[in-house]
Amino acid sequence: MVSSNISIESLKPDLRSAKSVRIQRGLFIRLMRVVILMFLDAIFISFAWKLAVLYGTSFKFLSLQNLSFMLLNMSLTIAIFYTTSLYKAGIYRRNYLGIIKAISLSSLLLLFIDFLYKQNSYFSYSTFLLYWLLSVVFVCAFRSLFNFFTNFVRHKGAIRHRIFIIADEQEKEPYYIRLLERQNYFAIQGYANSKCLDLANRETTFEYLRSQNIDEVFVSWDTIKNRLFLCWYFYNAGITLRMLPTMSEFSLPKSTFDMIGEVFYPTIPAPIIVGSDFWMKRFFDLCFSSILIFLLFPVYLLIALIIKLDSPGPIFFRQKRIGLHGKEFQIWKFRTMVTNAEKIQASLEAKNEMKDGVFFKMKDDPRITRVGKFLRLYSLDELPQLFNVFVGEMSLVGPRPLPIRDVKKFKTNHFIRQEVLPGITGLWQVSGRSNIDNFQDAFKLDMDYIENWSIWLDLKILLQTFKVVLQKTGAH
Known part of the structure; x- marks a missing residue:
């Protein structure tokens, strides 16, 4: 182990360094979902504001003020949506109560801005009330249609995240495996036992995961040795690592919790730009x-x-x-x-x-x-x-x-x-x-x-x- 000679082992990179700079696996699907949601939210919010100004009672009406308020309102609402996780996948995107709260907050802030910084109000209270009602209806209806469309496409096998499951037979939890199989969000590409992550098999396993374009790997935590090594391996491969739920206590670097169905899965998300x-x-x-x-x-x-x-x-x-x-x-x-x-x-x-x-x-x-x-x-x-x-x-x-x-x-x-x-x-x-x-x-x-x-x-x-x-x- 201790040697002054330069060897192949000594040329290996730092545990935290990736072999090459690459993009997070599955980023395109996640990014496209967020971009599409933001774009359509902006359209429906601006449309709701135009209808509210058109049919509401205006004290003063100038196209310049209308445009600036519309842009401000659109930006403010999207920013609140983003900070309250309404663009995340799964139950977060379908949080209709959260959408109503976010739109209500943006409407109140806009009303406060109009009252505070204008000598005379340009828009009546009825305009703001009508905007709030229309934007809630439009955005919630659109989210329902978006979810229906994505579910339909995923049932056809498209826009799914490709996942791989690693667990020994005695450690497999049938309930959690069946739960993943029922999620049309995922496309399961295969199963393996924990030996695939042993030192002798590790490089071959990661090469296979890369060749199959695997986005996420679900691992039974109790079966894995050298956990710190593996966490960094997945992190530097750009692959999101999720733990199959277990009763054991453990600590994960850079970990978060994501909900799939009604179950929380400890997760190590891969960086957007690996390395x-x-x-x-x-x-x-x-x-x-x-x-x-x-x-x-x-x-x-x-x-x-x-x-x-x-x-x-x-x-x-x-x-x-x-x-x-x-x-x-x-x-x-x-x-x-x-x-x-x-x-x-x-x-x-x-x-x-x-x-x-x-x-x-x-x-x-x-x-x-x-x-x-x-x-x-x-x-x-x-x-x-x-x-x-x-x-x-x-x-x-x-x-x-x-x-x-x-x-x-x-x-x-x-x-x-x-x-x-x-x-x-x-x-x-x-x-x-x-x-x-x-x-x-x-x-x-x-x-x-x-x-x-x-x-x-x-x-x-x-x-x-x-x-x-x-x-x-x-x-x-």
Whole structure:
């Protein structure tokens, strides 16, 4: 596992990265449904407004005011429809009470705008009342016709989402399988047991799912091992992952709940553009590290001079760390210890403050120099790792890369943290830094980061890092 040689395994991408940028499976059908609904809603809302103005009692009537109010009303109503999920599939689209509430709210807001911003009202209350009644009738009637038409077309086998079901025989829930078979929303393309997701069969399975243009996969959660891996596999394949309901408790990254029939299915929706978020992370790492290296160059020189004057030895400390997929690389830091620190560590192991001994931490470490204490206090010793980020060995945010000595003490489940690019800072560092005295607690924080990773989470951790460093929280 630990090797300095470049192998096929080391060339595998980060767990969170897709092999290529692609569009979410089934996006066209979903997008067309929303576009058609919005377009027809706009037509019927504007038609209802024209009829209301034509047959209502107008105090003043100018075509310009009528047009501006009609556009405002149309935009306002569609925006409320969208924010209240009335364009989502299934029961959301058929929520007629929600439609009435949304139209009522938009009518009241429009009436308030007319009253507040006009010296004299252009439209009477009867105009607004008539518009409300007509728009409710038109939109609800249209939604009923739209649902009837889509159901008719789907009974013919068209515009269905292609799905695949993975569950072992003993784990299959006949009720839930029959429920999916009855839904004309889906076209079931096949069944398989959980062995199709084993490491030896996984690539073949995903190749088959891609070749069959599968949009969604339903999986029996209790039969699956290496769940975190599989969640990211489906996410990066652009395939929506749904869990067959189970009594077991589980946690899913990026999960939501969608209702099919009368049953809630835990769901991990695929991103609209698969792979874009991770490449954005790498682009941000490259740009940010380049800018910081340039701006901090005088600081580098100053720290180098102080280290040289403080104690004999090199300016930089290089150490082999375990990075992505267990590949060794040289991490760079400003030297904060005496030159023979690694040899002395063997005699200090008995004083290790980490309860499980996976990695070495000692509050009053005698190996640290005077300047080293200051550098560590503000994490200035980590600045050279920006070069590791620049060349792609590390990221600004991610699980910390650990020395070989620490990784050798890993349990089997710990190695999953090596499937993502290591970072200068991470959730562990902003949640206590050196105050954490148990590797399992740090590991749980790393897992929380991997499971819930997003660009926004990275930015949040970076901002918290500056705060933690300035407050010297848990630094030693």
